[in-house]
Amino acid sequence: GQRREDKENVTSSSALMISFKSFQLELDTRHDKYERLVKLSRDITIESKRTIFLLHRITSSPNREEILNESEVKLDAVRQKIKQVAQELTGEDMYQFHRAISPGLQEYVEAVSFQYFIKTHSLISAEEINKQLVFTLEEKEETTNTPSSNSHDKQQHTWSLKVTPVDYLLGVADLTGELMRLCISSVGNGDIDTPFELSQFLRQIYDGFTYIGNTGPYEVSKKLYTLKQSLAKVENACYTLKVRGSEIPKHMLADVFSTKADMMDREEGLS
Amino acid sequence: GQRREDKENVTSSSALMISFKSFQLELDTRHDKYERLVKLSRDITIESKRTIFLLHRITSSPNREEILNESEVKLDAVRQKIKQVAQELTGEDMYQFHRAISPGLQEYVEAVSFQYFIKTHSLISAEEINKQLVFTLEEKEETTNTPSSNSHDKQQHTWSLKVTPVDYLLGVADLTGELMRLCISSVGNGDIDTPFELSQFLRQIYDGFTYIGNTGPYEVSKKLYTLKQSLAKVENACYTLKVRGSEIPKHMLADVFSTKADMMDREEGLS
Amino acid sequence: MSVSEMFIALQGSLSVDQDVREEIRKVVQTLEQTAREILTLLQGVHQGAGFQDIPKKCQKAREHFGSVKTQLASLKTKFPADQYYRFHEHWRFVLQRLVFLAAFVVYLETETLVTREAVAEILGIEADREKGFHLDIEDYLSGILTFASELSRLAVNSVTAGDYSRPLRISTFINELDSGFRLLNLKNDSLRKRYDGLKYDVKKIEEVVYDLSIRGLNKETSSAGGEK
Amino acid sequence: MSVSEMFIALQGSLSVDQDVREEIRKVVQTLEQTAREILTLLQGVHQGAGFQDIPKKCQKAREHFGSVKTQLASLKTKFPADQYYRFHEHWRFVLQRLVFLAAFVVYLETETLVTREAVAEILGIEADREKGFHLDIEDYLSGILTFASELSRLAVNSVTAGDYSRPLRISTFINELDSGFRLLNLKNDSLRKRYDGLKYDVKKIEEVVYDLSIRGLNKETSSAGGEK
Amino acid sequence: MSVSEMFIALQGSLSVDQDVREEIRKVVQTLEQTAREILTLLQGVHQGAGFQDIPKKCQKAREHFGSVKTQLASLKTKFPADQYYRFHEHWRFVLQRLVFLAAFVVYLETETLVTREAVAEILGIEADREKGFHLDIEDYLSGILTFASELSRLAVNSVTAGDYSRPLRISTFINELDSGFRLLNLKNDSLRKRYDGLKYDVKKIEEVVYDLSIRGLNKETSSAGGEK
Amino acid sequence: MSVSEMFIALQGSLSVDQDVREEIRKVVQTLEQTAREILTLLQGVHQGAGFQDIPKKCQKAREHFGSVKTQLASLKTKFPADQYYRFHEHWRFVLQRLVFLAAFVVYLETETLVTREAVAEILGIEADREKGFHLDIEDYLSGILTFASELSRLAVNSVTAGDYSRPLRISTFINELDSGFRLLNLKNDSLRKRYDGLKYDVKKIEEVVYDLSIRGLNKETSSAGGEK
Amino acid sequence: MSVSEMFIALQGSLSVDQDVREEIRKVVQTLEQTAREILTLLQGVHQGAGFQDIPKKCQKAREHFGSVKTQLASLKTKFPADQYYRFHEHWRFVLQRLVFLAAFVVYLETETLVTREAVAEILGIEADREKGFHLDIEDYLSGILTFASELSRLAVNSVTAGDYSRPLRISTFINELDSGFRLLNLKNDSLRKRYDGLKYDVKKIEEVVYDLSIRGLNKETSSAGGEK
Amino acid sequence: MSVSEMFIALQGSLSVDQDVREEIRKVVQTLEQTAREILTLLQGVHQGAGFQDIPKKCQKAREHFGSVKTQLASLKTKFPADQYYRFHEHWRFVLQRLVFLAAFVVYLETETLVTREAVAEILGIEADREKGFHLDIEDYLSGILTFASELSRLAVNSVTAGDYSRPLRISTFINELDSGFRLLNLKNDSLRKRYDGLKYDVKKIEEVVYDLSIRGLNKETSSAGGEK
Numbered sequence A, B: 001g002q003r004r005e006d007k008e009n010v011t012s013s014s015a016l017m018i019s020f021k022s023f024q025l026e027l028d029t030r031h032d033k034y035e036r037l038v039k040l041s042r043d044i045t046i047e048s049k050r051t052i053f054l055l056h057r058i059t060s061s062p063n064r065e066e067i068l069n070e071s072e073v074k075l076d077a078v079r080q081k082i083k084q085v086a087q088e089l090t091g092e093d094m095y096q097f098h099r100a101i102s103p104g105l106q107e108y109v110e111a112v113s114f115q116y117f118i119k120t121h122s123l124i125s126a127e128e129i130n131k132q133l134v135f136t137l138e139e140k141e142e143t144t145n146t147p148s149s150n151s152h153d154k155q156q157h158t159w160s161l162k163v164t165p166v167d168y169l170l171g172v173a174d175l176t177g178e179l180m181r182l183c184i185s186s187v188g189n190g191d192i193d194t195p196f197e198l199s200q201f202l203r204q205i206y207d208g209f210t211y212i213g214n215t216g217p218y219e220v221s222k223k224l225y226t227l228k229q230s231l232a233k234v235e236n237a238c239y240t241l242k243v244r245g246s247e248i249p250k251h252m253l254a255d256v257f258s259t260k261a262d263m264m265d266r267e268e269g270l271s
Numbered sequence C, D, E, F, G, H: 001m002s003v004s005e006m007f008i009a010l011q012g013s014l015s016v017d018q019d020v021r022e023e024i025r026k027v028v029q030t031l032e033q034t035a036r037e038i039l040t041l042l043q044g045v046h047q048g049a050g051f052q053d054i055p056k057k058c059q060k061a062r063e064h065f066g067s068v069k070t071q072l073a074s075l076k077t078k079f080p081a082d083q084y085y086r087f088h089e090h091w092r093f094v095l096q097r098l099v100f101l102a103a104f105v106v107y108l109e110t111e112t113l114v115t116r117e118a119v120a121e122i123l124g125i126e127a128d129r130e131k132g133f134h135l136d137i138e139d140y141l142s143g144i145l146t147f148a149s150e151l152s153r154l155a156v157n158s159v160t161a162g163d164y165s166r167p168l169r170i171s172t173f174i175n176e177l178d179s180g181f182r183l184l185n186l187k188n189d190s191l192r193k194r195y196d197g198l199k200y201d202v203k204k205i206e207e208v209v210y211d212l213s214i215r216g217l218n219k220e221t222s223s224a225g226g227e228k
């Protein structure tokens, strides 16, 4: 019919069409970027998880340094991915893409804080984490990896990313699960100092989360239950160590001499 | 203590450790492949969706061919991604990774069947779809894209992928939503043939799904409700066209002559 | 820094955040109040007598947009400029509504589609993210879709009011708008859902035009009202 | 091909699928029955008198594994060889259980960890996917973890039965197993959850060894029972 | 007081409470029954012949409201006056329904909106919270929205019944109601959601008026029925 | 009796029970298949050409109900009569669907509501609980509600097929049905929820009648098809 | 029969049904009350002094079971015998609890597992489905599993009370019970899930026996209490 | 009164209501803050060193309860006394938490269960509903259940801190509490579900006592800490 052809006269060059073409470009660009960030986030998650597994392999002094070094290499690789995220977000409002990258960043917080705890027996701060997320072009591996080729006039550029307080909190909440695993493993390996130390540390984190309570976002409150359970597991482990350590088998004193030294050793560990 | 050191004597070269190292490799390889397939699936989904949007831009004969050609180019690009999927799955049991690729394949079915409907006014069969998913190395763009460089002795290789009946059904179920959109747009554009044709076609698909009922997996039954709603929308649109077409404004016969031809045209469309 | 000190600091930043949100919520409430007033004003257009004094209604609406400007100016002082999307959810609904209202006013005045830049100016904000508190493109588009739906109502009611030429003009207009939207690749989100509604608006207007044309009313000069 | 013909064909393939699943379910049920019988047999080990006749129990279990072989041989005829993972869910639970049982028998016989290849042989299936109906690695690992948990029970009960040397050997064994598992990067799935349980088994065994050592019982030659 | 004595006392209070709820539930059931009867009575309005005897239907409904009064009078004796909101959930649904029915009757009689005070009087309860068993504002508004939706049905059916003038009056009425609601600052709750539905009723009625006017039927004197 | 003897006896009962369920499931599957075939058959009614041969379709459906009778007869042999409610969940869904289909056929034939007794007869089962395998009231009502929803589709499509008189008849019918349901005191369960949907069907059909009457089409003799 | 007459009849049946349920609910409440009293009585066993007067507690519990009999006798008068499974959900929970309590009493008296027949007798109902109001097998098994879990608590607390021989007897008993359950082919339902918990009870009791034996306490003559 | 006047009046009431809620929310937030501070304080009890200065911690907590009193006093000024249940949801969570904290403090001080009256006094509110802002029974019970769960943690950690006598006292106490709860006839609501958790706490504490008694530690004078 005639009317249909009329519609074609909405020429594709009208002002409206021109602006909608620009909208198309703008939306597609935004979605493409979002998608690239989702993929980077998945990579960050996976590699962070593997770093955590690696760190759980620490059982004794000989392989400790080796594993710590290896974990550092892995985390460096993760940070290279985060650098790519930071580059994608240059000049952007990071909160616009936050949902895409948040899972990855949380997992990174978990991994890096786990490594930090193993090294220093303390909690890494958000500031400390963010300090490691400032990147400059000068790093050697850059020259090959940068997608844009004219890196010449950009050499002074730096990129950085800040994990949000909430991402930090969520990462730390998950860290407690790993610490609980570390605790149980320690008991299994006959290491009785670590559990008591861990229970102190976990209690501090738990008290911290209690202090925050429900003033944070829902995702944080949601983790409280798991956190409480992890703490209970650790407290139970310490309880068991204490109870069995308190037992002097009065009714059966065979071979006391040879085991005495060993027992003294243990008693120290408890005090 | 002494016991801890004992544990180190689980030498990393024991048979057990050697086999677990091979397990580590096997599992990591599997997970990495899964992850690559997830990413490919996301790409396939996005590009298929964009093809569907493109096809909705068809409103008249002049741009029809152009858009069909463009959609073919886009779908070819999607098929290149599917080819990568097929390559990843060479020698694998595709059902092992099905969950990773299923969303993408469903969306591709939706896009390709939409295009096919626009071209032929009929439903593409699963066989037809699968025929297009047989890939050979001879295609020209191959030589640059193949990750493995020694493509020499592989030249006779072909890769193929089959969408499962369930993926096909789920894609077709979603297709009905697009057809409903096409129907409503047609009415808005003064095209009154298409809605009646679409209602016939949709009814056939609906009857088909009814016939399958709950004998398929849960995901299929779950789509029945939306499908029924789409059909209702299309049937309502046809109803409105019929009702308004039946109205001969007896009380107001001004300018009958000039509109008569147009009206005859419409009546034909209804019969 | 001890663990408890860290958590005190974190709690501090969380409660700052909450305070910011509280402040934002308050301003947004006044914005919603103003938006409701503009809406009531413009709803008058649909009713019988309303078609006569469209220009006056538009002028009054323009005055209300003055208050909107002040309120939005206040809103942007409530949070750091580079954290727009952190708090976006709070104002996106009202902003979409304001876009709709601005688009409606501009259409009633000139029968053209307000551009993103023009809306931004009416609201006293930026069209460009880099420049500060801006109008997100999806919010702009969403507001325009609400406006499109209002147009189909306008087409219906202008017939009731005896203005037979307006529906045809609306038809041409919404068809162009529809062509524009077809260019977009939307995700499966609320914007997509609202865009699906546009088809029904186009359809409704087409039906009005059909009703007029089979009665030959499309060629009459509009007998009653209409501000043109 | 008309639309309705297409759907008839699709329905056909869906119902073939359902029939296959029904067939599989039936064989799996007989497998579960046999597995329960083997389990009951081996559970006897934990009880007082049970420690004496471990070898006899193992031999009997071996006989049952003969039936398992036949049943699994039947299972693999029920579906196309290259669609293992299509129907995997149906048998993965019972296969894990059979791995556990095989590992338990082998451990009781030789105090070694059964390899994936060896389990596959016991079950009469392949260790290698390419070769046909095989044992998925995750199912193998999952079965081994159930077995590890049984070991902690064995350690406890062997003390009750007066066998004080076994817990120490179990301790050495499970520590090596734990080291093996630590090499793996698991996803957040059921295997990961079960692996988390291993730590508790290791811990329990360590506690038994501790209990023995503070009483100097670790140096005694086992007074009562024990098949060695 | 021992722990068990204390808990016996607590149980005493708990069971008093449960008895009260049981009593309330029973009265609410009879209220629901009466409400259903009124509804059936008024539904007759929508059907062909129904338009003739609207006044008679209204009168009958008024009689039923007599029973409602008695039942509500009984309801308020079931619990202490200051615990209205403790048991609110039990009767809020039926009260909303009764508001709808009262508003419908009053509209059919006088084509005006029943006030909260007037509904309260019809139901024999208080409009004012301080005075005792009252009608909560939100329940009143909720009932009114149900009534608005009934109006769009009425507009449609009055055309079928040949009464062409009523839809226009309904249109004016519902527009006024809509403006009224726009004065409210509703929270994001169920009431808000129901209010969002009002615009569809408004639109539907406008389309009925449109259908009449494009056919010139709005100018005809209504041929069939209509109680005016 | 030893514990194991006792459990062997229990397992005997359990497996009898499982066999019964298995048998029931099989018959129910064939019933579902037949029900699907009837549904596909009757859906043909909605198509343009379908309105011509409604009687033929009904007759064919009646033949299928013959198979249904046989299948239901077989079903009731699978378990003791006094355990109807023990296994009720297995067939309740398909029975509701068969009620819907029977009601649809009867309506197409005679434009009346099939009674529970009549459905029972069509299905070859009892209407009365005491007499044996019967049709539960709630299942009957549930099937009727599904049927009501089909009626609104029928009204729409009969217009499309050019039959303008049917919708009015459907409207009267569904209003009567609605009044019937209002006599029931339904609990807040799934039936109540489904009943709430009925009002949308009533409204939809009223709108169809409206569309016809405003165009004077309700007075025309139906031009195309219609079996009457 | 008109539609409304038909629906009036249907409502008649529906309200009979609702009354039956109401009656059942009331009796079940008194049963729950009695069950709670028996539980409180038997809980005393776990506490320090409680081990001395187990026989007295059992005797008292037996008296309470007299009331249970009366209440169950009343329950079966509330509905036709062949509709047991129609209302099963109402009493299944309390019946499971009563099975647990009866099993506990019988165990405390004789250290044997109560049979289904014996429970039925204690409760004054039938073990056999055909004979009338009976004890469903799954409810029996479910109650037994609750009882098994109570046994692990009993083992722990008997050690605290200084009775070192009881845990060993409990261990033997629960192992037998576990073997019994392994003879059953449970579906993947709630019973299966509860059975999966049994292994934790078995393990817990084995650990108690371990604790005693590593300290040589299993050889001591129990110093304190114990009814044997 | 015109429709718009009426709605302006309604909006007046609605916004008074919203202001009241806003005020309540603010006070509740400060209450939550204080409750969190008390909690953090009391959690210190679980730490090794914490057992020494329980009395000091309790005294500090008592001081905080002073603030709670003031805040609750402020809360009750925010709304009319007879609308307690209208706004109940706002404070019920924090009130339950305060009950838990008060019960914990009182237990640490005197090892007794705080009565409802005593909690009310600590919080400066009424125990009796008639007298004004009171403590709802269910909120009291819910808080007590949270406290019970804290007791099982306390039992574990007091052992770790070397206090071997406390668990036995806790065990007696929680058994009494459990018996108390068994006197209540709880409906199937959230309180019932929470009560079901109590048995796990009872069991956990019994296991602690068991661990001590099997090692003869319950007879030792507690070596480390303990405030007694």
Ligand SMILES: [Mn+2]
Binding pocket: A110, A174, A175, A177, A178
């Ligand atoms: Mn983790």
Ligand SMILES: [Mn+2]
Binding pocket: B110, B174, B175, B177, B178
């Ligand atoms: Mn789609």
